[in-house]
Amino acid sequence: MTTPTTTAPERTVSLREVGPARRGTRPDExxxxxxxxxxxxxxKTIVDVPHAEVLRQLMAGIEEQGVTARLVRVLDxxxxxxISHTAARLSGSxxxxxxxxxxxxxxxxxxxxxxxxxxxxxxxxxxxAPVFRMIGSNAAQYAKGESxxxxxxxxxxxxxxxxxxxxxxxxxxxxxxxEAGRGPVEVxxxxxxxxxx
Amino acid sequence: xxxxxxxxxTAADYPLSINRPDLLRTPSGKPITAxxxxxxxxxxxxxxxxxxxxETLQLQAQLADASGRxxxxxxxxxxxxxxxxxxxxxxxxxNALRPRASTGAALEEMADxxxxxxxxPVCAALVREAAEVYGRRDLLARPVADSxx
Amino acid sequence: xxxxxxxxxxxxAKQSLRTELLEARPVNLDGFVEEWPEKGLVAMESEFDxxxxxxxxxxxxVELDGRSxxxxxxxxTFIANHAIDVAxxxxxxxxxxxxxxxxxxxxxxSRGEVLAVTRGLxxxxxxxxxxxxxxxxxxxxxxxxxARRTPANQGHxxxxxxxxxxxAADAAEGALRGFAELETTLGxxxxxPLVAIALQVGAQVGxxxxxxxxxxxxxxxxxxxxRGITAYAETISIYGTESVFVDGDDTPWSKSxxxxxxxxxxxxxxxxxxxxxxxxxxxxxxxxxxxxxxxxILMAKGAGVQGLQNGSISCIGVPGAVPGGLRAVAxxxxxxxxxxxxxxxxNDQSFSHSAMRRTARAMPQMLPGTDFVCSxxxxxxxxxxxxxxxxxxxxxxxxWNTIQRDFQVDGGLRHVREDEILAARNKAARALQAVxxxxxxxPITDDEIExxxxxxxxxxxxxxxxxxxxxxxxxxxxxxxxxxxxxKGLESAGFHDVAENLLTVLRQRVSGDLLQTSAxxxxxxxxxxxxxxxxxxxxxxxxxxLQGERWEQLKKLRHVTSSTNPETEVG
Numbered sequence: 060m061t062t063p064t065t066t067a068p069e070r071t072v073s074l075r076e077v078g079p080a081r082r083g084t085r086p087d088e089x090x091x092x093x094x095x096x097x098x099x100x101x102x103k104t105i106v107d108v109p110h111a112e113v114l115r116q117l118m119a120g121i122e123e124q125g126v127t128a129r130l131v132r133v134l135d136x137x138x139x140x141x142i143s144h145t146a147a148r149l150s151g152s153x154x155x156x157x158x159x160x161x162x163x164x165x166x167x168x169x170x171x172x173x174x175x176x177x178x179x180x181x182x183x184x185x186x187x188a189p190v191f192r193m194i195g196s197n198a199a200q201y202a203k204g205e206s207x208x209x210x211x212x213x214x215x216x217x218x219x220x221x222x223x224x225x226x227x228x229x230x231x232x233x234x235x236x237x238e239a240g241r242g243p244v245e246v247x248x249x250x251x252x253x254x255x256x
Numbered sequence: 257x258x259x260x261x262x263x264x265x266t267a268a269d270y271p272l273s274i275n276r277p278d279l280l281r282t283p284s285g286k287p288i289t290a291x292x293x294x295x296x297x298x299x300x301x302x303x304x305x306x307x308x309x310x311e312t313l314q315l316q317a318q319l320a321d322a323s324g325r326x327x328x329x330x331x332x333x334x335x336x337x338x339x340x341x342x343x344x345x346x347x348x349x350x351n352a353l354r355p356r357a358s359t360g361a362a363l364e365e366m367a368d369x370x371x372x373x374x375x376x377p378v379c380a381a382l383v384r385e386a387a388e389v390y391g392r393r394d395l396l397a398r399p400v401a402d403s404x405x
Numbered sequence: 406x407x408x409x410x411x412x413x414x415x416x417x418a419k420q421s422l423r424t425e426l427l428e429a430r431p432v433n434l435d436g437f438v439e440e441w442p443e444k445g446l447v448a449m450e451s452e453f454d455x456x457x458x459x460x461x462x463x464x465x466x467v468e469l470d471g472r473s474x475x476x477x478x479x480x481x482t483f484i485a486n487h488a489i490d491v492a493x494x495x496x497x498x499x500x501x502x503x504x505x506x507x508x509x510x511x512x513x514x515s516r517g518e519v520l521a522v523t524r525g526l527x528x529x530x531x532x533x534x535x536x537x538x539x540x541x542x543x544x545x546x547x548x549x550x551x552a553r554r555t556p557a558n559q560g561h562x563x564x565x566x567x568x569x570x571x572x573a574a575d576a577a578e579g580a581l582r583g584f585a586e587l588e589t590t591l592g593x594x595x596x597x598p599l600v601a602i603a604l605q606v607g608a609q610v611g612x613x614x615x616x617x618x619x620x621x622x623x624x625x626x627x628x629x630x631x632r633g634i635t636a637y638a639e640t641i642s643i644y645g646t647e648s649v650f651v652d653g654d655d656t657p658w659s660k661s662x663x664x665x666x667x668x669x670x671x672x673x674x675x676x677x678x679x680x681x682x683x684x685x686x687x688x689x690x691x692x693x694x695x696x697x698x699x700x701x702i703l704m705a706k707g708a709g710v711q712g713l714q715n716g717s718i719s720c721i722g723v724p725g726a727v728p729g730g731l732r733a734v735a736x737x738x739x740x741x742x743x744x745x746x747x748x749x750x751x752n753d754q755s756f757s758h759s760a761m762r763r764t765a766r767a768m769p770q771m772l773p774g775t776d777f778v779c780s781x782x783x784x785x786x787x788x789x790x791x792x793x794x795x796x797x798x799x800x801x802x803x804x805w806n807t808i809q810r811d812f813q814v815d816g817g818l819r820h821v822r823e824d825e826i827l828a829a830r831n832k833a834a835r836a837l838q839a840v841x842x843x844x845x846x847x848p849i850t851d852d853e854i855e856x857x858x859x860x861x862x863x864x865x866x867x868x869x870x871x872x873x874x875x876x877x878x879x880x881x882x883x884x885x886x887x888x889x890x891x892x893k894g895l896e897s898a899g900f901h902d903v904a905e906n907l908l909t910v911l912r913q914r915v916s917g918d919l920l921q922t923s924a925x926x927x928x929x930x931x932x933x934x935x936x937x938x939x940x941x942x943x944x945x946x947x948x949x950x951l952q953g954e955r956w957e958q959l960k961k962l963r964h965v966t967s968s969t970n971p972e973t974e975v976g
Binding site for chain 2 (some may be wrong): 477478482483486487488490496517519545605623628629633647650651654655657658659661662663664665666667668669670671706707708709710711745748763871887888889892893896901905908911912913914915916917918920921924931932934935937
């Protein structure tokens with residue numbers, strides 16, 4: 060695996076709130092749910108994949124299957140299962156993709172128990188742009204009622220010594236960005252050019 | 257099986273399998289020395305012959321007490337009571353003790369059942385203590401009528 | 406091996422050649438972070454940890470570490486009700502921490518005298534004591550407080566393909582090399598019955614009396630144990646804060662109930678905990694990693710479980726990344742031992758890119774000796790390790806043996822001659838072939854046996870028909886196959902000695918001897934526990950010493966030049 064940051068030009072993204080998140084009615088949508096600090100307090104994943112790139116790839120993966128992506132931000136929890144399940148229940152298709160700031164990602168479905176999921180990608184250091192695109196594509200296929208091959212999961216035994224503590228630190232920071240009592244909000248991604256240096 | 261009171265053991269009796277095999281029986285009453293290869297081959301033994309008895313657990317509890325381990329001894333006494341409970345019900349009771357899995361009334365019922373059906377007062381006390389703490393720490397399941405939100 | 410590149414060095418400022426060299430060193434692939442005590446990202450020195458206190462009224466603890474009973478969370482309640490000896494608590498707590506710390510390292514004070522004090526201590530007091538100790542003092546304490554006099558080691562035997570023949574062959578080799586306990590787990594959980602059978606058969610071929618376990622979710626793990634396919638269990642996790650404990654869907658009471666359930670079936674069991682788990686899950690409640698781990702240790706004590714696997718375990722990357730982290734990890738092992746629990750002391754997860762750091766991490770357990778120095782030395786190549794990799798694997802066998810010989814320290818393993826290893830691997834595969842045939846499971850071919858004899862990793866074996874194996878695995882559960890059926894299969898195929906070994910292990914559960922603290926089975930099937938092999942360390946020349954026949958064994962290495970004829974090697 061090469062360093063993920065080389066796979067795309069540096070771009071930035073900010074999330075503009077457009078009001079409380081509503082339950083969708085279109086059966087051909089996937090809701091992407093972002094954690095409290097995503098594209099806000101943090102700008103990139105644990106291995107420096109820009110959040111702009113994460114979103115661009117997820118959305119492209121969904122759209123290439125002819126499905127619409129809708130974005131929400133969940134503010135009152137940093138628990139990936141809770142974020143993803145909340146979004147699945149908002150999704151017209153019942154399918155969601157939840158993403159934490161550090162990159163950990165999950166595909167969820169509204170009829171599954173909260174602590175279950177369709178696909179989980181727990182090793183955030185191993186998630187790069189192509190993986191995010193495949194995740195988007197798979198989510199869209201689930202939304203269409205298909206049964207895609209799960210995205211191949213990678214494993215790296217040395218991810219623990221390299222990344223475990225930083226992941227814990229990022230998790231704690233994400234916790235600090237929680238706004239208790241605020242419901243999920245609809246957001247628009249505003250992409251900008253990369254800033255130099 | 258003898259009707260004699262259980263012997264007073266000291267740490268020097270350990271290990272029982274070597275020093276006191278005379279005290280060890282299987283649930284069907286066979287002496288531990290009857291667990292031979294010949295008995296296996298001839299089909300005289302079943303899997304239940306390889307289970308521990310409540311009497312043996314009480315002996316191990318004595319040994320734990322005699323070596324200064326009262327908590328371990330208490331665990332063996334709960335275990336002695338539990339030998340009577342079928343495997344599936346043991347697992348069901350464990351699951352019922354998980355957080356927010358049972359109402360206070362359900363835990364009280366379980367404690368009653370442990371006492372009445374299985375003569376398990378030590379286990380029942382553990383369940384009642386759990387119910388009291390769960391009540392205080394909001395770890396009981398809500399009664400069914402209120403839980404549908 | 407890593408899939409991540411070295412971190413970028415930022416600006417293109419010119420570097421010295423030496424800096425370039427240092428940047429490329431494996432240790433710089435490890436992650437390090439600053440402390441954040443407010444959130445609990447700190448090893449063992451935090452101003453946010455409570456001050457020790459206890460108050461007893463009417464035979465009940467009503468205040469614990471600054472909290473009164475009304476404000477107790479469930480950990481406080483459980484520890485106050487079950488772990489602390491109420492009768493001696495106030496007297497023990499009145500002893501200055503420095504004096505207790507000195508007792509721990511003073512060879513003139515016996516282990517029993519220390520236990521008489523520690524049984525009355527609160528979590529904060531225990532922390533206050535070990536905070537006074539540097540790592541050498543912690544090791545001195547461990548040398549005396551380890552429950553069993555004779556140290557031992559535990560191995561992982563798993564397969565990346567869940568190949569039962571590999572697990573049997575590697576279990577046999579591991580048992581022969583000295584592991585007293587062997588543990589497996591699965592990639593595909595449904596393979597569990599076949600792999601657990603393979604582990605048991607292989608272990609009893611390598612050395613009769615080795616205990617085996619299969620780490621699974623609670624219900625299946627307990628069921629395999631109840632059937633006598635496995636001999637013990639240890640993946641019963643506990644946590645140091647109420648919120649994380651509840652996130653794990655358990656409480657101290659549910660886990661205590663489970664502990665008694667295992668004992669009621671005659672099965673040895675220990676809990677698992679470790680520094681870093683709470684902060685990793687984001688709910689350390691602002692307490693240091695070691696303080697929370699001490700609460701776990703006392704909870705385990707209160708549950709009446711005989712032992713604990715600790716030493717950070719799967720969270721080792723967290724204490725490993727903060728200052729003083731490995732001192733805290735050494736301290737948590739000491740605390741388990743100083744409250745009289747069996748301690749299976751970690752060193753069981755991939756920890757560092759640096760060979761130097763990997764070795765250093767194990768010294769505080771290996772040098773003083775613990776009940777199990779590793780709670781999972783990988784006795785398969787790490788690529789086959791389904792516990793996500795251990796701190797040591799098969800490639801490190803000769804290094805480990807050499808370190809034992811260098812320091813005259815018993816780390817539980819030994820060098821074994823190639824012909825013995827090949828014979829054991831071959832026999833284990835053949836014994837499993839016979840058992841599979843007896844149980845009408847998918848056949849094991851002679852090609853697979855040949856491969857198992859000489860293999861290193863799962864890649865060296867013919868591929869199995871996985872679907873057929875999984876069907877067979879299910880049938881083992883459906884037909885309620887037990888350990889006794891394995892004995893019959895081995896006996897009827899002429900593997901009389903292996904059948905006898907397994908029957909003797911099964912017979913142990915009727916006696917309950919392995920339920921006592923730190924129990925293992927010796928090669929002659931004597932249960933060896935803290936009762937009949939108590940640690941009697943009392944200074945130089947006492948306690949466990951590596952000498953006699955065992956020392957002669959450990960003097961052997963793969964290549965040692967003969968002093969009689971320096972043109973040859975001995976061994």
